[in-house]
Amino acid sequence: MTADLHVHTHFSDGTDTPEELFAAARAAGLTTVGLTDHDTSKGWASVAEAVPAGMRVLPGAEFSTKHPAPDGSLVSVHLLGYLFDAADAAIVGEWQRMTDERTNRGTRIVEKLIDAGYGISLDRVREIAGPSNIGRPHIARALVESGAIGSVGEAFAGLLDDGGTFDVPLRSTSLVEGIELIANAGGVPVLAHPRARAAAAVLTVDVIAGLADAGLAGLEVRHPDHDDAARAELAGIAADLGLLQTGSSDYHGRNKTLVIGQERTSDEVVEQIIDRGALAPFTR
Template identity: 75%
Template sequence: MTADLHTHTMFSDGTDTPAELLAAARAAGLTTVALTDHDTAKGWDAMADAVSAGMRVLPGAEFSTKHPNVDGDLVTVHLLGYLFDRDDAGIVGEWQRVKDDRAGRGARIVQNLIDDGYPITLDRVQEIAGPSNIGRPHIARALMEKGVVGSVSEAFDELLHDGSPYYASLRSTTLAEGIAMVVAAGGVPVIAHSRARAAASVLTAEVIESLVPLGLAGLEVRHPDHDDAARAELADIAANLGLLQTGSSDYHGTNKTLRIGQERTADEVVEQIIDAGTVAPFVG
């Protein structure tokens, strides 16, 4: 297996440029990666320019969605979309809404921390974010610079988690709407890390089955946050429902202690995704 289908660059909350990500992928023995920055295709052109001989890139994105639990509370679920038309009106409109919401959310979290005496500034967090919207990993790095926390993970655990008093929520599309949106744009939707964090409480086998008629194509089975039991369960669900099974690192550069290529997707599954998508991969 030589494909990693879930990676992030500096165009969302990763630290690598597209060229740096591709160099890391090559060094790890990969020949195929998917670019799945959060709610954006900004990095696609740079990735297409950076891809070199022997490498292949599946352009995609990780969509922020929500799904209700048994109490009706909305729980965050991430959806990977591959090889879709980035100019599709539905996706363009939704991403603009998410961009506006996320930009305001990041600033609100920063201000909440400042108001409580934490020694960071909005200007510095925006410098760290660079061309992307302010996200929680950027805020975490600003807190690290000031010695408030020792790592990005510690910042999330102590200050930036969903239940934190400093947190500000995002309004996301539902998971069902996200799947339908990716399908309408000619893409291939795969649910990301469905046994990680709160998503595990809502993505039962029955819920996953209900999403298949909407066009759900696969499940990310092999992920660093999935233990052996979760992988076995998801593989069984995918096999029973005829869904593709992917494996991915969720690489974020230095923002997370994840190695690119540490989880991989079978080559035949990659070919099935390519056959089902509208947009061609970038090939070196």
């Protein structure tokens, strides 16, 4: 297996440029990567230009969605979309709405932290964010840099936790809407790390079956956050529902300790995704 279908660049919350990403992928022995920056396709052109000989990229994105829990609360669920038309009007409109809200959200979180006495600045957070919108990972890195907190993970477990003191809520895309957006744009929707974090509690077998009826194409079975029991369970669900099974590292460069290629997708599944998608992979 030579494909890792869940990687991030500096166009969202990763740290790698396209060139750095491909160098890491080649060193890991990969020939195929899935470009899945958060809620954006703005890195596609740069990545397409940088693809080295012998490498191919499945352009995609990781959609931020939410799904209701039994108590009515909304739980964050991430959704991978591959080979969809990024110029689709519905996707463009939804991402613009989210971009506008996130830009305001990131600024407000930084301002709240500054007001509380944390030694960070909005200018520095913008420098860290680079070409992407200000997100919590960028704020977390600024907090670590300032010495206010020990690690990015610690920041998310405390200061930047959902619903915490410094949280600024967003209106998120619903999970079913996300699946429909990707499918209607000719793409292939796959649930990202469905047994990780809070999503595991809401993504029951019955819920996943309903999502399959709504157009879900696959499950990310092999992921660093999944133990052996979770992988076995998800593989069984996927087999029963006729869903594709993918494996991915969720690589973020220096922002996380994950290693590109540490989890992989079979060549057969990669070809099935390509056959179903509206776009062709980026190659040179």
